[in-house]
Amino acid sequence: MKVLVTGGAGFIGSNLIRLLLREAPELEITNLDKLTYAGNLENLADVAGLPRYRFIRADVADPRAVERVFKKGFDAVLHLAAETHVDRSLEDAAPFLRTNVLGTHVLLEAARRHGVGRFVHISTDEVYGSPSAGEFFDESAPLKPSSPYAASKAAADLLVLSYVHTFHLPALILRCTNNFGPYQFPEKLLPLAIANAMENRPLPVYGDGMQERDWIFVEDYCRAIHRALERGRTGEIYNVSAGTPRANLDVLRALLALLGKPESLIKFVEDRPGHDRRYALDSGKFRKELGWTPQNDFEQALAATVEWNRANAEWLERCRSGAYRNYYRRHYTQRRKTLERWQKS
Ligand code: NAD
Numbered sequence: 001m002k003v004l005v006t007g008g009a010g011f012i013g014s015n016l017i018r019l020l021l022r023e024a025p026e027l028e029i030t031n032l033d034k035l036t037y038a039g040n041l042e043n044l045a046d047v048a049g050l051p052r053y054r055f056i057r058a059d060v061a062d063p064r065a066v067e068r069v070f071k072k073g074f075d076a077v078l079h080l081a082a083e084t085h086v087d088r089s090l091e092d093a094a095p096f097l098r099t100n101v102l103g104t105h106v107l108l109e110a111a112r113r114h115g116v117g118r119f120v121h122i123s124t125d126e127v128y129g130s131p132s133a134g135e136f137f138d139e140s141a142p143l144k145p146s147s148p149y150a151a152s153k154a155a156a157d158l159l160v161l162s163y164v165h166t167f168h169l170p171a172l173i174l175r176c177t178n179n180f181g182p183y184q185f186p187e188k189l190l191p192l193a194i195a196n197a198m199e200n201r202p203l204p205v206y207g208d209g210m211q212e213r214d215w216i217f218v219e220d221y222c223r224a225i226h227r228a229l230e231r232g233r234t235g236e237i238y239n240v241s242a243g244t245p246r247a248n249l250d251v252l253r254a255l256l257a258l259l260g261k262p263e264s265l266i267k268f269v270e271d272r273p274g275h276d277r278r279y280a281l282d283s284g285k286f287r288k289e290l291g292w293t294p295q296n297d298f299e300q301a302l303a304a305t306v307e308w309n310r311a312n313a314e315w316l317e318r319c320r321s322g323a324y325r326n327y328y329r330r331h332y333t334q335r336r337k338t339l340e341r342w343q344k345s
């Protein structure tokens with residue numbers, strides 16, 4: 001089965017590709033990624049030479065480039081490529097609209113024209129906005145996005161549903177909560193806090209730090225995506241979550257304890273504008289229909305994530321300094337000609 005993964009050089013995408021190559025020998029994987037600041041091919045260095053894996057640098061919002069790639073013929077698309085950082089969307093929403101909305105449209109069109117048999121669209125819990133204390137949103141909750149990022153993802157979801165309804169595209173949507181784990185770019189709360197704490201630098205906490213997020217270990221989510229590829233039903237929306245929301249402050253305190261660092265590193269800073277107080281999903285439908293449950297306990301997975309960042313301090317440092325951007329030039333210029341021949345053939 002030939003699978004196109006978009007955004008495979010990012011955090012979830014690289015974990016997903018590694019898991020699929022390891023656990024699904026029947027899959028042949030092409031990774032289409034633009035390599036924005038969030039795309040890092042170092043994340044996949046250990047699998048780059050495998051015959052069942054191929055990387056292609058392209059922009060999902062470029063119809064001609066996408067068309068060239070789709071001509072190779074794919075049985076399924078796992079669409080993860082996106083601009084993903086809420087704070088960046090508050091600075092400049094334009095790249096979010098281009099990639100998350102237009103890019104999704106370009107892919108849907110290509111998938112429709114080329115008769116792709118399955119399109120799994122990776123969305124987010126942020127499309128629902130913030131539930132009140134104790135409340136868990138299921139898939140029937142109305143869309144109420146707060147940030148330009150969340151609004152762009154909600155727009156993409158509606159486009160996907162319109163392609164199912166009007167063109168019978170065999171697509172489905174996954175809405176997941178906050179992921180954490182190896183290879184997460186250190187702009188997001190957990191890897192940023194780990195990196196800062198390791199250097200005894202302050203951990204910025206927005207507002208009062210009592211916002212809740214429903215953390216899930218990335219490996220559990222990647223297994224959920226694999227399950228959706230195999231068994232998800234066309235036209236359905238599935239929430240995916242661990243179902244155990246925690247306050248940011250509690251998570252940071254646990255992290256500092258794991259690192260043996262003092263809580264005095266916590267530094268309260270100005271709140272994020274429009275900050276959603278809480279994310280919490282009811283993922284009962286996905287669990288029941290697709291027989292999935294998260295395998296990893298939060299505390300153990302957090303400890304493993306801290307350990308991974310400790311053991312990969314050089315990776316973290318290259319992310320922070322920007323040196324990771326040289327990786328593509330150093331390792332892919334020779335392969336580029338082969339890839340261009342493959343694209344044209
Ligand atoms: P990420 O920011 O780590 O990676 C995004 C990847 O997309 C990068 O490799 C980047 O180069 C690529 N990309 C960006 N614009 C592109 C374009 N125009 N064309 C091709 N590639 C492009 O993101 P992530 O955290 O791995 O998230 C992956 C997906 O999961 C996103 O769709 C995101 O909305 C969704 N999601 C993430 C989380 C989370 O907690 N990380 C939770 C729920 C949903």
Ligand code: DAU
Binds near residue numbers: 124187190207209272
């Ligand atoms: O909920 C799923 C979403 O999770 C994904 O769709 C997004 O792509 C992903 O970025 C993430 O969004 P969040 O805004 O929840 O993640 P972030 O790591 O930026 O922030 C987590 C919480 O921590 C949030 O309440 C804001 C807070 N925070 C974040 C940063 C970066 C801080 O208090 N300080 C910080 O420095």
